[in-house]
Amino acid sequence: MQEMNNPSDPATQASNPMILMEKVVKRFGDVTVLDALDFEVARGEKVTIIGSSGSGKSTVLRILMTLETINEGVIYIDGKPLWHEYRDGRLIPASEAHLRTMRKEMGMVFQQFNLFPHMTVLRNVTESPMHVLGLSRQKAIRRAHKYLDLVGMMDHLDKFPSQLSGGQQQRVAIARALAMHPNIMLFDEPTSALDPELVGEVLTVIRRLSEEHDLTMLLVTHEMEFARQFSDRVCFFDKGVIVEQGTPEELFTAPQKERTQQFLKSVM
């Protein structure tokens, strides 16, 4: 999570994107979900992706987290290919070993939280740092404390997920992802499965994260008001392509394309 270049420096942004997707095609059977998508995210940029269901927005996140393969195109994470690797100077499909290395750059927070129900809050957060990153038990616990404190869950270390509310579980899930020290955080509709009164506590954590850390963050959400406050850039996806993108002011107050206007009218 180190920040080496000023993210607002245009030269840096232009020359070294954190995420670069080139002509990415993703098909599920006969359905083309991503249609030669070109997508770029700068280092430290906070991007929100909005769009209706089936527009491909969750698929983008899942592909970046290596949960889905791609049919065509190339993706670079911090200059390194994700679903490909270099062999004798040429790009070939990535081996599992390469994917396991690349995966460490990304962390993901899921709509359904996906905490491990048979482990305590603390163990949920220490499990992967200990056994994937090889941290000692003490180091892992210290790291877990740091992030659980950040999300405000230090009073619940020995509880099991079933004893927590949805908002609490999601906050633990955020801490769990952060504990792996990714450079990119992916949030796939993090509050869509929450009761309305629990949404705020999770959004507060995400906002605090965006303000206090230099992480590159990609957020898929229907919370338009939050997107307005949180984002450097908002992308509107429809039918597997980016229809329009811009700053929150540009996209929300003065959308150019008709499809964007239709969508915004229907959700706001």
Added chain:
Amino acid sequence: MLFGIEWDTANDWVFAWSILPILMRGLVVTVQATLLGFVVGAILGLVLAALKGARLRVISWPAAVLTEFLRDTPLLVQLFFLYYVLPEYGLVLPAFLTGALALGVQYSAYMSEVYRAGLESISHGQTEAARALDMAPLRTFAVIILPQAIPRIIPALGNYLVSIMKDVPVLSVVSILELLNVARIIGDRTFNYMVPLTMVGIIYLILTLIASAGIRYLDDRLPRHGIPLR
């Protein structure tokens, strides 16, 4: 006289009491056959489930076909196969082992489905979360999936234990002296079938009730969300 024990046919109650020791001998055989058949079935079922889950079609497809065959044919078919056909290939087992093996083979098909269904019932979100945390697939299986699947698998296996016990009388056709067979022999010798068969019915009822209570206890004790880890 049977097993060197004499009985008294003075009246039904005296008769019943006097054949109880003999029936207990048969019960021991029944219980042994049940347990051995269950263990064989649980292990073979695991092997079958692993083969069926293999990525190579050349391994998974024959396993699937075998499972289907075992499920769709009567236990008696498997029993006769093992009892009459195996010796032709030089493998001669005592009748009891053949019977237990047949039970194990028959039920391995059902138990492999229990394993598969139990593992698949764990939400895919768990595997995705583990993958997002860059956990190795083997560790994901051992530490995330398996502890959550066990509370679902064990009660289902327990139900098959009861089924196996009720299928043990089939083994009598190859002269295994299990409980029902013993009762029938007593009936043949004394022409009083009612008493021994009624007793067998009652004993089976008691056994099934005990087994079911045991399974329910296990079900209650196993944590709903998976075996907790530290």
